[in-house]
Amino acid sequence: MSVDNEKLIAQYLLGELPEEQQVEIEDRAFSDKEYLASITAVENDLIDEYVRGELSGTERQRFETRFLASTERRKRVEFAKALRTVVAEPVGPEKHEVRRWSWRESLSAFFGGLNPAARFALVAAAILLIAVAAWLFVETQRLRRQVNQLQAENQSGQNLQQALEAERKRNAELNARLDQEKQQREQTDESLRQLTETTEATNPVPPPVIASLVLLPGLSRGGDEKPRLDLSNDARLVRLQIGIDPEEQYKTFAVELRTSAGRQVWNRENLAARARRGTRAVGLTLPATVLKPGDYELRLRGLTEAGGAEDVGFYYFNVRKG
């Protein structure tokens, strides 16, 4: 507002203006809120000037006539006096120090400045935001659990797949071994049949020549203690008695026969052990033609009910022909 305007308002407030100008000022004040506030500000300035004794004689008289007429205005003059006293009081440096507002004060001032409707809207918005955040959290957790579950199922499926593959492989191996055993059995049966035919063709029928050897556990690979099988030229079958510890719990056994070079020459499964005079032994019959002169290693394994096989012992012997 210009100084001239302020001066005009001061003159109005002191009753120095003609009626026409007073009416103009009043009409403007009640239609223009800013102008109304300006009049109040000039009022306060006049009051302050009166309190400080800065008004001229005439102005002071007019002020006292008009301003001090009502109780309300007298209160404003008293307030101005008190404000002047308090403002002039000496204060410590910390009181006038402008400090930064903490975030709490800022928030408090912000809320304090809002009207009730805005405050309500803000609170409602905050509650809605919290509710949405909570829902999102719960939903995220649920989806996370679902993903974990799906991953676990997927993993389980893969594991099953792998197990199935392993099982198929094992089945194929078992089938191959079964075929091999069948082949060996047929070989043995053929040998027996040939032997039988040969002996039946010439009478009397002599019994087939069977070479036997008893293998006991605990004999080492090296040294001269190895049992020896002397195979005559007319031996048709070889019978091995493989002794086992009577404590062994296995019901059936598997046998693998290898040369000293590691070449497998014979194997059988599902051989039962027989008890005799306090001992137990597994019997193995094989064609004599299988065994060539040399050292052999026999691996005996116990078969478990789950289908697995566990080593029971290794047996070593030597074969001589002639």
Place this chain on the structure above:
Amino acid sequence: MLDGQDHVQTVPRQKWTLNQEAFDKLLVAFDEDRDAAGRKYLEIRNNLTRFFEWRGCSFPEDHADETINRMAKRVVEGEQILNHSGYAMGVARLLLLEINKGRQREQSALAEISTAPEAYVPEDDGERRLTCLRNCLQTLSPDNRELILQYYQGEKGEKIGNRKKLLERLGIPVNTLRMRALRLREKLQSCVEECLAGA
């Protein structure tokens, strides 16, 4: 009025007073909506109070109420009011003429008794007012407290200098600073009056 013996009897003039029905009709004349009408009523009353204050009347609120009474009477009598604020000011100015005439009559009567104008006697609750003001200042935020103290600190040239520093520090126009100071002052004054009334 003539009685049976041709004596003139004077009938005392009954002053019209605002009743609930008249008040309700006045509010409806302001606005159909009760809340909006209430706000309009308060605005008009506040403006009338200020008007009578500015014109140096001793009882501005009473005169404001009297003005509204007269408006309500016109409404009850069936008068159509288009510009309520303007109409209220018109009634107020007529009332002011009556008040001034009455004042002049009083002053003439008083002039015969005493020539000295009545001196202003300040109230004697100065210390309590100071204590209340100090307490009320503490209810302001630190920044607002700083603003109001710096705005009113100093005399003449020093005061102008303080206000310039405030403007530079806050970076706001001079009118904005003035309005802020005005609102804080009004807030403090209300606080002080409440404190004094409660003490």
